[in-house]
Amino acid sequence: MMLCVIVPLWALLSITQQAPSQDTCVCEFENSETIFPHDKLSTAEDDASTCNSDVTPQQTLELEILLLGLKRRLPQLEADVSILEKEDDGDLYGVLSLRVAENELLEITQLFNRLNSTSLRYQRLTEGTTKQLEDLRAEMEEMAMFDTLQVVKRQQDNQRLRRDLDQCEHGLQPSIHPTRPPVRADCPHGHFMNVSGPRVYTAGEYPGSYMYGAWGRDPKPEVGKENWHWVVMLTSGNKFSNFVRRYTSLSSLIIGKSVPGNVQIHAANPTTNTIQGPNAVLYGEALYYNCYNQDAVCRFNLTAKTVTNLKLPKGTRYNSKSNFCHIDECYHFTDLDLLTDESGVWVVYTTPQNFGNLVLSKIEDGKALELGRTWRTSVYKQGVTNTFMVCGVLYATRYVDKTTEEIFYSFDTMTGVERFDIGVFINKMAPNIYSLNYSPADQMLHAYANANMVSYKVLFS
CATH class of the missing domain: 1.10.287 (Helix Hairpins)
Structure with missing residues (x-):
């Protein structure tokens, strides 16, 4: 009886030993990825080293x-x-x-x-x-293409981000610190030293609609209108306009809520005495601008709704014959540039007698408009992109690239001294600044750039 039990167990053991083991596993591995070309990388490193040795500062x-x-x-x-x-x-x-x-x-x-x-x-x-x-x-x-985990790409992105952050951190300093001019007795702020990064950047009420225009604050406002802002948009072919739009605060301008609305110069656009070109300014509740189809400055009184004209000297260029320009583009109908500073309103223009160089005149603002003292400069108008005044000093800018504008020139009306070494850079939010004006009400530069309104703080020592 006992023998019968042993024999089946032995037989079962024999059968089990002859069967293949379940613990053995065989896998075939095939790498579908392309082999990294180490030889190409080595050759590229050698070529780069050769370039560095061939091209030297010496x-x-x-x-x-x-x-x-x-x-x-x-x-x-x-x-x-x-x-x-x-x-x-x-x-x-x-x-x-x-x-x-x-x-x-x-x-x-x-x-x-x-x-x-x-x-x-x-x-x-x-x-x-x-x-x-x-x-x-x-x-x-x-x-x-072998960087499947995008490690190198992320390193490059981080490098770009660090570079941008560094530029942002040090953007308030000019590349070359300008030599200080003598202190002007009539400037309460001190030396003009630099321009901050953008303080305001907004598309306003009509984003992207009107490429050319101007905006800012009245340096000599009426009581109760100290915080009002104004905008002039060239609504006819980016060349002409017939109204100025007003906002009771900067916040209202940014969100596009104009309670006063438009103050209209004329129902037609364009027509006699309407606005031509983007270089308009508001001073003492009056808008100053290039009169339509004239070599003249118009002053539109926003309260009385009347227009006064000031004829400029014979030969003054107008109708887009002497614009602000850079190498790729000219800004049409910028023959005349109206400016404001602590002392009032100025106008920049050109004449054949001054060979196309900037001419600066003070506008004497009384019952009748009169042209006051005039200065002739040696900076060529079409090599300039914008001008502005601060404390009786004319400053001119030029285009550097799509992100940078340089304040490179100044003319002091007190001393007659010209300088071409200012070296202050403006960080742009759009490629072209079509109008630029300084308001002593807040010491801000107000720029109208490709339908955007941008402001910069002027920094004094």
Whole structure:
């Protein structure tokens, strides 16, 4: 009986040992990802190192030395030739002077030959380096596809963010600190030093609708209207307008709630004495602007609804013949620029007599408009994008790029001193600033830029 039980257990054990083990697992692994091209990365690193060694600051310095040599030698040669032409000493010293001039001319010729050969060598180097950089860029873009987790992309985004934050943090400082001008006795604020980052940035009541216009605060408001703001929008072809729109506060302007509404100059637009161009200003409850189709300033009294005209000197350019410009664009109908500061209203324009350079005149504002003292500057109007006045000093801006405008020039009406080294930069919120004006009511620069209203705080020392 016991034997019968043992035999089946043995048989069962034999069968179990012959069966395949359930603990053994065989898997086939196939990598579907493309193998990273380490050889290409190594080649790219070698090419980048070669570019760094081929293009050095010393090469630029070599060109500068050659150009400086020419700059110094040419005036000396001109002076020696001038002496030679004036000498009359029986050919004794004339021969010696001629020999000196010949030696100098030979040295200048050698400098020119070196400059030409150096320039050609650098030109070939530039062409070769450009081709290398293009190839490197293509290879790096191809290898960027292996960054499936986007680690490199996020590092680049972080670098850009850090750069933008750094620019924002240090944006209040000019790249080059300007030399301080003498303190003006009639300026209560001190030295004009800089411009802050944007304090106000709004599309207003009609976002994106009117590209050209102007806005700001009245420097000489009526009682009870100290916080009022005004806007002029060029509603006809971005060229003309027939009204000024008013807001009881900055908040009302931002949210687009105009309780006073429009103050209309004329029912038609455009017509006689309506607004032409974006460079209008409000001062003492009166709007000053370029009269439609005239070389004249109009003053529209917002209370009496009357218009007074001031004819500008004969030959004044108007009807978009002498605009503010930069290399890519001119701002149409900006022949006249009306400005305000602590002392009143000014006008900037051009005449053939001043060869297209800026002319500045004070507007004497009495019962009748009169043109007061006039100053002629040496800055060309079409090399300027905007002007504004602060404490009797005219400032001019120029276009740097889509994000930056530079205040580069000033003219002091008290001393007559011109400066081209101001070096204060404005961070733009839109590519083009079509009007720019300073209001002493709040020491703000009010800019109208591509249908947006932006303001900047003027910083004094």
